[in-house]
Amino acid sequence: MIPFVREGDDLVAELDDFEVALIASLVSQVVELVGGGTPDAPSDPFDRWAREMGAGPRLDRSDPVVARLFPDAYADETAAAEHRRFSEEALRCARVADSDVVLAGLDATREGAEPLVVHADDVEAWLKTLNGVRLSLAVRLGIDSEDDHAELERLPARDPRTQLVALYDWLGLVLESLIEALHG
Numbered sequence: 001m002i003p004f005v006r007e008g009d010d011l012v013a014e015l016d017d018f019e020v021a022l023i024a025s026l027v028s029q030v031v032e033l034v035g036g037g038t039p040d041a042p043s044d045p046f047d048r049w050a051r052e053m054g055a056g057p058r059l060d061r062s063d064p065v066v067a068r069l070f071p072d073a074y075a076d077e078t079a080a081a082e083h084r085r086f087s088e089e090a091l092r093c094a095r096v097a098d099s100d101v102v103l104a105g106l107d108a109t110r111e112g113a114e115p116l117v118v119h120a121d122d123v124e125a126w127l128k129t130l131n132g133v134r135l136s137l138a139v140r141l142g143i144d145s146e147d148d149h150a151e152l153e154r155l156p157a158r159d160p161r162t163q164l165v166a167l168y169d170w171l172g173l174v175l176e177s178l179i180e181a182l183h184g
Helices: 017-035 045-052 064-069 077-107 120-141 146-153 161-183
Strands: 002-007 010-014 116-118
Touching (some): 010 161, 017 120, 064 120
Antiparallel strands (some): 002 010
16 A cells, blocks of 8 residues: 555545455445344334334344444443434444445545545545444454554464454554545
8 A cells, every 4th residue: 555645635545456355345344244134123113113214224232343333322221222222223324324435435446556535525434434444353353452452463473363463453554544644
């Protein structure tokens, strides 16, 4: 990756074809996790109404990645459940819409043949989406602190997690490059 630079109001970077495919795959996996599946018939009248109005499936909160991407707003379970009832669908749709912006931008590179252009109106979607992908990797790797990350960096080269740690670090560099170009 050639880091992001500001060109007018746009942020531009050069990605190789495999980098475009890798980011697109990771973003698509998160979209599938939060937006895929067929919902069961809900028993809650509000949920039934929301589904009839085109709302998507309920999030599988037993998945630690989903729980990290959509944390409870309240410590009290009753209040948290009520908040989820009224806000979860909008939050899920927003995450999917942001991911669609990123996937469209990646698609516009024609598999890395063209520079990646992030328009000013799309920067927030890029930041949220890439951060969401990175958080997802952190959850799967068990990274809750800098110490956890440092421990994973000491893994033997043959440990399959080393590739995921490298990917986690690389996504951090992509985010850092995007932020530096935005504020630089």
